[in-house]
Amino acid sequence: MYDRGLSVLEQYGLESNAVYRTRGALVCETGQxxxxxxxxxxxxxxxxCQALLLSDISGKSQVLTDEILPNLEGGYMSLDKENVPYIVKRWYEGRECDTRCEEDICTGAAALASLHKVMKMPVQEHYVRESLSQEYRRHNAELRKIRKFVSAKKKKNDFELQFLDSIQCFLQHGETALDRLESSGYEKLREHALGEGTVCHGEYNQHNVWILKDHEHAAVTNFDKWSFDVQVADLYQFMRKIMEKYDWDRKLGEKLLETYEEIRPLSKEEREYLSIRFSYPEKYWKLANYYYTHNKAWISEKNVEKLKKITSQHDKWRNFSEKTGM
Known part of the structure; x- marks a missing residue:
């Protein structure tokens, strides 16, 4: 199993001196x-496009990235002996961002701001992210559909009973967020972003932020879900997951925003956008959607606990979202 994919190194003129596993991949020490x-x-x-973007970033930002290396023929994808496609990336010695460490998560916010200043390229329609208005309309419709489905069930489990107790409140928050979005300056903000060719990482979280061994640099990895969009979407995704872990601690949220804005200040429109993003019950929708699209005959206790946590954090989440953007 250790050999899986290793044979492609010869297509890059590289030879492995040592190899070990990491999440879904192999890390190799080479002479280069x-x-x-x-x-x-x-x-x-x-x-x-991703390879060209990362190559461009490398000369403009101190934040390192997992650049995709070209093989000896100039291609970015290589087939192994069994015709399985692989890519080879530059990699670094370090560790993932530790969400229990405030310094680490502030480093993540600063790295994101630095990248956002340089992540631009000519827009290609194939990779423009769906409008947030369309996304919210779709999610709200899905929540109504799930409510109808659960209501019609004769025998309901604990998860379904808790869902019915909470859905009206969270769906109202979803509808209000959509109304706010449609009456805000979002469309102009989005048009400006697409006009500038601003690029989002697409999956910016602690797993994709590496604190390097020298403690002086950070590396950001896994740009596979990049797209053209309002870049504050990355900041929202990063902060939301951190805030959930910290029970929506406003002081920490303010510090993360300040850290980001020391490098890349937010406009009034971007702050309004961020506030609206935080006001949408995204975690609630994700959990409800997971329930609806998976086996309903057995609901894990873990998902019941997740729903309890979301509802118990309701007031702190609402307080945080109402203050964000002011």
Whole structure:
């Protein structure tokens, strides 16, 4: 199993001195530095755009990235002996951002701001993210559909009973967020972002922020879900997961915002957008959608606990979302 994908290194003129596993990939020590070998399941076209974006970033920001290396023929995807496609990335020695460490998460916010200042490229329609208005309309419709489904069940489990007790409140928050979004300056903000060609990471979380061994640099990895969008979407995704872990601690939230804005100040419109994003019950929708799209005959106790936590955090979440953006 250790050999899986390793044979592609010869297509890069590289030879492995040592190899070990990491999440879904192999890390290899070579004479030209550390690299990561990962099976590739995307499209060659988007991969090439991603490679060009990361190459461009490397000369403009102090934040390091897992650049995609070209093979000896100039391609970014290589087939192993069994015709399985792989990519090879530059990799670093360090550790994932620790969400229990305030310094680490502030480093993550600062790294994101630095990247956002340089992540731009000519817009390609294929990779423009769906409008947030469309996304919220779809999610709200899904919540109503799930409510109808659960209401019609004769025998309801604990999760379903808790869901029915809470759905009206959270759905109202979803509808209000959509109304706010449609009456805000979001569409102009989005038009400006697309006009500038601003790029989002798409999956900016603690797992993709690495604190390097020298403690002086950070590296950001896994840009596979990049898209053209309002960049504050990345900041929202990063902060939301942190805030959930910290029970919506306002002081920490303010510190993360201040850290980001020391490098890339937010406009009034971006702050309004961020406030609206935090006011939408995204975690609640995700849990309800997971329930609806998976086996309903057995609901894990973990999901029941997740729903309890979301409802118990309601007031702190609402207080945080109402203050964000002011």
């Amino acid at each position: 530095g550390r690299v990561l070998i990962k099976e590739f399941g995307g499209t060659p076209r988007k991969l090439e």
